[in-house]
Amino acid sequence: LVKCRKTMLRSLQSQLSRSKFILASTSPRRKEILEKTGLTFDIVPSLFPEDLDKSQFTPASYVQENALCKAKEVAAQCRNASLIIGADTVVELDGQILEKPNDKTHAVQMLMSLSNRKHNVFTGVVLLRPDPAGGEAIVLRKFVECTEVLMTTFNEEMIRAYVDGGEPMDKSGSYGIQGEGASLVESVTGCYFNVMGFPLHRFCKHLVSLLEEKEI
Amino acid sequence: LVKCRKTMLRSLQSQLSRSKFILASTSPRRKEILEKTGLTFDIVPSLFPEDLDKSQFTPASYVQENALCKAKEVAAQCRNASLIIGADTVVELDGQILEKPNDKTHAVQMLMSLSNRKHNVFTGVVLLRPDPAGGEAIVLRKFVECTEVLMTTFNEEMIRAYVDGGEPMDKSGSYGIQGEGASLVESVTGCYFNVMGFPLHRFCKHLVSLLEEKEI
Structure with a gap:
């Protein structure tokens, strides 16, 4: 059971405890952020291959x-859940999509391209209700949150040391704002948790409205 | 010893390890943020009464x-340190300074005043070099960082539950952006860590320049 932390959701506790929530993501950052809501949830990795043509x-x-494809795949695995939460995050620079780096050289190159300028972080979230009878899951909510991030001026020595430390390798855009990468970020404009991979505030607002509308 | 996390400071590791750093603050958030730099430091609480006429x-x-008064007081206790780091954080709303709440009623009142609008978070930082011979410490750097925070619309039930949980009581402005309070924040503009109590990026930049100028 997740420790009770549910500022926005606290008054809805009894309704929430009757529902079975599933996070269709193995990201430890998303788990950490979702735990701040106080929700009890299970994690089920999606088998969706993530091979869309960018x-x-x-x-x-x-x-x-x-996010939709990940959530749908998990909805087919977990038909008795109340809500499946799918999410996907990328970095955008000059219209190009940056995801996780392929290797260390790629990570250094990606980070150097972010030096001394702004980029955008996009997270898509999809909330699905599976059909216990085996039909198509229903899309209850979908939204995209964008946060602008201004990076400091990097030098290559600094960046090579950061990449050698390992943190960038499993992260979209090759940095972790909550970890070692924190000192690289001059400022953010928008939701900070969105940069970590999950737009906490907006998710909570949608969950409150879903409960009000008796959709979950 | 603090775990090695020093993206901006990594290439300066050997110089930094010769210096004795002291954080003149008992805030667990400041300790956590400063640890992200990889610096090894001690914590020495300041005995400054914090009784300035606002x-x-x-x-x-x-x-x-x-921040200056806290750092000076600790500099007098620790004359052999290389650098004393003093910091202080307040919330500003309509020109009024909000600090830690006096009691639960005060915390509820303070939080309700932040509902559905923007406020500013100010952190002052002072970096001092003590005089081993017993003279006045030298101010090497001082700066103030400001971050704008937009809060969601609160209802009193939500806020009372948050205050009853205890988190607001030791925090300027009565909320913790990194904890339960996270879901209350719609967006930030500026340094996120500044809202937690310590402007990480700007501190790192000043530390790099102090090393380059051989001031520490």
Whole structure:
């Protein structure tokens, strides 16, 4: 059971405890952020291959589609859940989508391209209700949150040392704002938790409205 | 010893390890943020009574003066340190300085005043070099960082539950952006860590320049 932390959701505790929530993501950052809501939830990894053709999408439509595909795949595995939470995060720079780096050279190159300028972080979130009878899951909510991040001026020595430390390798855009990468960030404009991978405030607002509308 | 986390400071590791750093603050948030730099440091609480007359200060000059007084007091205790780090944080709303709440009623009142609008968080930082011979410490750097925070619309039930949980009581402005309070924050503009109590990026930049100028 997750420790009770539910400022926005506290008064809805009894309704929430009757529902079975599933996070369709293995990201430890998303787990950590979702725990701040006080929700009790299970984690079920999606088997969706994440092989969409990026050239066919804007950054916003790309994360939205990935989040939907991940959530749908998990909804088919977990038909008795109340709500499946799918999410996907990318970095956008000059219209290009940056995801996790392929290797250390790629990570250094990606980070150097972010030096001394702003980029955007997009997270798409999809909330699905599975059909216990085996039909298509229902999309209750979908949204995209964007946060602007201004990076400091890097030198290559600094960046090589950061990449050698390992943190960038499993992160979209090759940095972790909550970890070692924190000192690289001059400022953010928007939701900070969105940069970590999950737009906490907006998710809570949607959950409150879903409860009010008796959708979950 | 603090775990090695020093993206901006990594290439300066050997110089930094020769210096003795002291954080003149018992805030667990400041300790946590400063640890992200990889610095090894001691914590020495300041005995400065923090009794300045707020009506004589702007929010920026108030946190600057508090940080200076805290750092000076610790510099007198620790004359052989290389650098004393003093810091102070307040919330500003309509020109009024909000600090830690006096009691639960005060915390509820303070939080309700932040509902559905923007406020500013100011942190003053002072970096001092003590005089081993017993003279006045030298001010190497002082600066103030301001971050704008937009809060969601609260209802009193939500806020009472948050205050009853205890988190607001030791925090300027009565909320913790990194804890339960996270879901209350719609967006930030500026340094996120500044809202937690310590402007990480700007501190790192000053430390790099102090090393380059051989001031520490």
